[in-house]
Amino acid sequence: MSGAAALDVEGEAMLTILNNYQHGFVAIPVVLACKQHGLFELCQQAGWIPFDVLARELRANSGHLQTALHMLASMQWLARDGDRYALTPKSALHRCIPEDITALFWFPIDDYLTGRNGPHSLQRWVELSGRRWDIKDPMLALFLDGPLMIPLLLALRKRFVAGDMDDRGAAVFAALNPVAREEILTLFAGKGWLDHADRPWALGGPALNDAGRFMIERSLITAAVASYRPMLTNIAEVIFGNCAAVFRRDAAGHESHLDRTLNVIGSGFQHERYFAQMEEIILELFNREPYEEQPRYVADMGCGDGTLLKKIYDIIQAKSRRGQVLDRYPIKLIGIDYNAKALEATAQTLHGYDYIVLRGDIGDPARALEDLRAQGIADPEKILHVRSFLDHDRPYQPPLDITAAEARAGIAYHGVYVDRQGTSLPPAAVVQSLVEHLKRWASVIGNHGLVLLEVHCVAPETVAKFIPQSESLHLDAYHRFSQQLLVEADHFIMAAAEAGLFPEWECFRKHPRRLPFTRITLNYFRKRDYTLRHPTAADVAALVAFEARCLPASEAASAEEIRQRVTQYPEGQCLLEVDGQLVAVAYSQRVPQQDGAAERDATMKARWAHCEDGAVAELLYALCPSPEHKTRGRELIEFMSHWLGLKDGVEVVIGISRCERYLDAANGAFPGMMATIRQYIQTYPISVQDDMLAAETALSTFGLRWLLRIFHDMGVMATPQQVYTFGALIRQLGIIPKYERLYAALLRRLERQQVLSITGERIAVLQGAATFALGDIAAERERFAADFTETYPAFQPFLDLMCRCLDQFPGIITGKVAANDVVFPNGSMDVFAGIFRGNHVADYFNHLVAELVVANIELIRQRAPEARVSILEVGAGTGGTTAAVLKRVQHLARSLSFYYTDISSSFTRYGEKAFSERFPWVRFARLNIEEDPVSQGFPSESVDIIYASNALHDTRSIDNTLSQVKRLLKPGGLLILNEFTAMKDVLLFTGGLLHGYWLFEDPELRLPDSCLLSAERWKEVLVTSGFQHVEVLGLPIQDTDHRQSVIVGARDGVMPECPESIPDVTDHGCKARIAEAVRDIIGQERMAALASDMPLMEAGLDSMELLELRMLLSKTFAVELEPTFLFQHNTLEKVCAFFQQGSQPLQHTHALGPNPPESHHETAPVAQGERYVPPRPQKSRADGEIAIIGVALRLPGGVHILDDFWTLLKHGNTTVGPLPEGRWLWPLDPAVAAEKSYLTQG
Known part of the structure; x- marks a missing residue:
């Protein structure tokens, strides 16, 4: 280190x-x-x-x-x-x-x-x-x-x-x-x-x-x-x-209670990391096109010395697309401050930039806008407003709407507020004043919104649990003593929503990221045409009527039930109003961790069981009766899912999928989408003449004749009445173990041609063997190729691939030639790629997948117009389906996150070369869908749409594979599978030679002699795995007998259990939880650069992030970790090894709980039911000493203990030998460029 x-x-x-x-x-x-x-x-x-x-x-x-x-x-x-x-x-x-x-x-x-x-x-x-x-x-x-x-x-x-x-x-x-x-x-x-x-x-x-x-x-x-x-x-x-x-000021206006110079230095040092995160928002805004729709001005109210404005301009100039065209699309900086000296400092800082400065009051934005117009800013709607840590330090203005302030009396606010005379201000009045302040700003904010950094107070009960790790104890106190107006994070965001300002959640950041309290928020606020508020007792009658409009009488809540929610927990309930009219409502409660650890039945309303300090925020249900407001209903659910997580003490938010299903059930969204797709299928231009069956049959028959001739040339099956056993044939031909199942399948195909007779292990050659086999391979191949290409020109790639494989078949099945070198000659993907596109049937299914993707994007954007839709392709391979999908969604690129993934980095490199220039917004990444995606850098429940074309069948266990897919999908997310659903014998000569074809360990689900599943079996396993609305779509020219199908289903709201271990060299269950914790702290982009053996600090974790990570790991594994834990275990591998070996909790601690009471005795008394752990004696260690604290081993040959290992060494024996059949291959990538060698010994 x-x-x-x-x-x-x-x-x-x-x-x-x-x-x-x-x-x-x-x-x-x-x-x-x-x-x-x-x-x-x-x-x-x-x-x-x-x-x-x-x-x-x-x-x-x-x-x-x-x-x-x-x-x-x-x-x-x-x-x-x-x-x-x-x-x-x-x-x-x-x-x-x-x-x-x-x-x-x-x-x-x-x-x-x-x-x-x-x-x-x-x-x-x-x-x-x-x-x-x-x-x-x-x-x-x-x-x-x-x-x-x-x-x-x-x-x-x-x-x-x-x-x-x-x-x-x-x-x-x-x-x-x-x-x-x-x-x-x-x-x-x-x-x-x-x-x-x-x-x-x-x-x-x-x-x-x-x-x-x-x-x-x-x-x-x-x-x-x-x-x-x-x-x-x-x-x-x-x-x-x-x-x-x-708190008096001297004659020069200097504060007497504060060293302002030291304060500015200290605040700047502390806030630097938050300004760096603001950079992400700035780049997102100034990378968008067209440039005409980007901000023309950047204005900072409370600009100080202008440093933030300068930093923003420099970021735009150096790092954004807008920076490359500033000569044509210039940016003017606007510094606004009440302090004349600050304006002088800003002018000095911005010397050489295009800027203006003016005196302005944060409490009077309308006046600032008038002054800007007077200085020639005729289009203030093109201003991007930015502000950092100022709103809590504004002068207090008593609320104008006294009635609204009084209506807040039932809400539990934890802030303390003081006027200049030292008198306590009612928290409800301060929050109402904040709402009115933000409304004034909402009235002047234009198209580009407001980027705002703010600091928040925390409830004493929460502060008590995190005193050593949080600044809240001292920070809340000195802000309050100096009459600053800190508001809790959740109340601040709700105040903005009451003013019609809403965070863009993709840009939102909170600190700490994962601990159950919030000190700092970074927001990008945009205006919407509605507002939110908490209900009061006066709303009960209207809410009862609202229930009656939305639900049957048997399901609607009574007036007493609604009154109970509104009086006991008003700050957990939200009303959405448009022009003062109620159009949507969402209810929530807090419940203890053990009651809310898992998602409840997504189709049922949860019962009222509110607990004031519950660690789980549970959305009960949401209602929106009018179809025209369904999008707003969706946005209300999204708001609640983020906003509830900002409340002090809340560790998890559940019930989101239940709320979405209430809205979906009323709207019939998914069935409507599928009706559109069926209409698309019926009008697709494809005919019976485009069917592949005749071409596949011709290829398969010719391939079997060629295969039999190969066997003749290898010295077997040429003489009628000759008898073999299966094992003897394997040995005589020298077939390697990995191809034994393939060989058995091929023999059964020859039996169907009445060339062989198979009884148990006995294989007899029949009379037809002599005439069925090809004679002159070269001549007959040439004639067949000419006829086949003329009759089925679109299937030329299938013929080319089969011929390449059969040419090298003897070498492949005996292990002398690598199948990858044949299928991917000289690293080229072209031969393999041709079988997945370019014929009418393949193109139909690729286009159908693309149409489903677009239809689902439109459905999501109907719910949330500003949503960024995440799409991930599993097993993208050579991009046959990708090309159709990308072309179809290109017009929506600004609203998409698109991932092209494959288990092989060779395929992702191929995809990047093929698509990155035309589609620069696509990301390429390796993903093994048989393992937990979280441990590979993909957050759980992060993807809206997953599709895969002929990929998922190439896995060991379909059930395990679908559980990993489900882990990636958001609740309600769509899975689209494009799969061969009937046996294609031609695959045995081609794909059957590749490693993935025979991986499967669940033959009861597969078609005979194949890794494929039937359409009905796919439907069955998807339903069993928790997918809903599962439908099978085939060719419009086929009613039921689908030889290829697109199978589609939506994920339910239940998260799959993470398996305790996944077959591999490490415990991915443990590693996945650790990786997810790190990702939650540092984000996806930095996580992508973090290797498992890389010191955490090289990924940019600073001291505060390390502290937060340690606490999160403590909570995740229910063990208190020493402050130096990440000094001793400074990589993901070391952290994982610590927890795999069985960590020991520190004496008498409560992970992330309140600090235990201190005692004046040397040993604290042990509470009833607790186990006292005596302190371990401390031994001195000489420098350079090494202690062996444990040994474990398991080697081939039954070497499981140290004595056996010592005997092995004494006799000079080795445990290295051929890998067992079915063991993983390394590397996983096909060595298509011959730059790697495979491990065959271990």
Whole structure:
């Protein structure tokens, strides 16, 4: 592992320490202020105490006191019950905090480091930190480190930036005041941040190790919280005194509670990763064509110094298609800010760019638009608006619609809001104010929408579960104390929907990606012609009538049932309105994990079983009675599926397919699509003369005659009455094991021609053998080819392929010639490709597949016009069907994600060469459909349409294959199979020579002597595998006897069980879950570049992502992992090996659950029903020692234990030999270019 990689993995653990430092930097002064003003004493005396009593008795500013109480509740020092509070046992820890620790906020750190202005020392605090503050609670000890470590790390970072980090700090340490140097080295040594802590300075002195470097380099993470030092030093005045005085501005307008310069530096450092993700949206917008429909302007409200605008322009210029035509389609940048100095800075930043700046207020976008028109912007609808982390910091405007604000009283908002006088603002009023603010913006946003980054607050109960891993404890507190209006992510997105602004979900990002809370969202908002809102008690009567319009009386919910949902959980229910008229509704609830782990019956409404803190959000059902609004109903379901996942504590959303089926049942969508397809079939121009049967029969008969002559030339079957046994013939001809089944099938075909008589193992040559075989192969082949080509010109490729294979048949079946070298001569696919296109029948089926794909795309886009439809072809091979499909869908390319896949990368390379130039939007990837697609880089439930042409039959188990297909498909997704469904004897001379033909291990499902399935069998296995609406489509000239068929079915809503193991060298069940976890954190594009043996950091995982990955793995495998886990297991292979070997949970932990209560005893008491795991003794290890912790082996010849292996070695024996029949071949790709050799020994 590289040094940088090791640093970042260890940084995942260090990041939790930095989080705790920041928590303490804010929490410690707040706790001391509360203690000094009697909060703990009052609560101790009163037990449960109402908030208004607490505020009155303490003479506190209600808003700031509520912020402090939320922080204490998040630390689990207070319990909450509505507006009542009570101390918990953990609150006794407030007595362990030194009363004078706040002196560290005023400590002259720069003078201390340089030795200026008198002697300064941190010795007392260094010693306390080294002793972990003489307390047993490890988290509080880290909190207490915060006021000491944050100023020190930031000050040291300045010096390291100015100096040279290559010497690991030696020069910086040497330049420090000797007193400071010794104290800091003592402090760092105690924390394990130094190498050679005792090395004399003459020999180079101590040096920072990777952890120490990380802490100094990444200390800028703490700069934003450190910038609030002036406010925190006066926090007692903020909570209990004249708070307005703390927030005064000086004569120049500078804030007194904040170091704005440090804040800007720290915020910029923290937000860089989110700006990088904004780049993806920018490129998506500016890569679209035509260019005339792209934005003409980019406007940033709250532009600061213009850096974001400059960055966006540079991205467009350097990386987008628009950047190549800026001379013809220029872009003007618009910087808007209320601060005149910010506008001056923006003008300097954008010097040399096409830009304008103007003064504007985020609360008055209409005025900004008027000013833009005055500056010559006559087409403001062509502006792309961008904004980052500003909406929560806007000046509060009381809501104008008081009635709407009052109607929100029943909704559970967890935010705390404070006015300038320190008084608490009602959360309902703040959210209503946000809705009105966003409505003002919706009125000015044009065709190109608004890209918006925003930060959100988190409920105390959720913060308590993730204190070390999340910034929420300190970040929520200092934002609230400074009167900023943080809103929970789900309420923010709903406020936008109430204003008619909706995220483009393909562009949406949340952070953390997979943990059950949301700190940051990146949105691309677009306007729609409807709004959403939560219902109130006043809506119950209308909702009852709505049910009656949509459902039979036996299924409709009663007024009492609807009232129960609206009163108990209004924030989980959504109404969709157009011009104030209700057109769709969706209901949901939260249920515990064990009740909602699996999708319920997709055809039944779920019963009401709401649990306030349930980890599963369950969509009950959705209704939309009017066919003209079905698309909006679909969009409501899509919105709910994403939005419910933003709620604090929600880990999974279920019930989506049930909602979709309610709408489909009313609309008859799938049957309507199939009716259109049947009409297409009936009008397709094909006739009986185009049938292939006569051509196939002629080829098969000629091939059998040629085959018999080959056997004659090999010395068998030439003499009538000659008798053989099957085994003797195999040995005499030298047929290799992989072709024994093929040979048996061919003998049975000769028996049908009355050339052989077969009884059990006995094979007798009949009189007809002499006359049936070809005479002069070359002459008869020439005559047959001439006649056949004249009669069946479209089937020339079949003849060419059969002739090539029979020419080399003796060498192939004896293993002297590779079949791939014959079928793919010199790496060419042309011979093989010809049999799948170019004749009327093949073209008909290819076009039918294409028509089904287009019909389903149109059906999906009827539901959701902006949807991006994902299509995946399995076993694309030489692209016979691909060509028809791509030509048919090309006009929809901007709305598609299209994957051309095959098990062989040779075929994907062929496809890329054949199609990428004409269809640059197609992606090419290798996929083995017999294995879990998730472990191969394809997310589960991510594909709308999967089609395959004569591919799925070439697999070992049809049931397993269909389960993998189903895992890829979204609920309701379409599977289209184009399959030969009757035996074609000609295949035995051609495809039967290839590896895949004889892979099958489920002969009971296959046609005799074939890997093919009949049409009825396909229908049966699809239904059994959970596909619905299964239909078989054949030629219009055939009613039932389909020799080739297109079989189509829709996936149900039940996810297939992931098999615990899939036959291979690794446990793909485990690997798949790990890969899916990594993909959820870093996304599909970065995952595609991550090999299983590549260090995770080389895929770009930063410390925060590593932290999130560790937590997600902990949850996935129900085991608590140490902070250094990904340092020790830094690749997918190593992580997988850890879990395969059986991981051991850490002592007394709850994966992703609340932090367990701390005890003042050395050993925590064990709760009833828990098993106490004694701590393992720590042994010292000498450098260079290696411990063998386990050995396992299984080798051919029955070598399963160490003694057998040792005996094998002593006798000089080997276990290497020919691979057993049926074992995998390596490589999987056919060596069509002769650049690889096959492994035949193992």
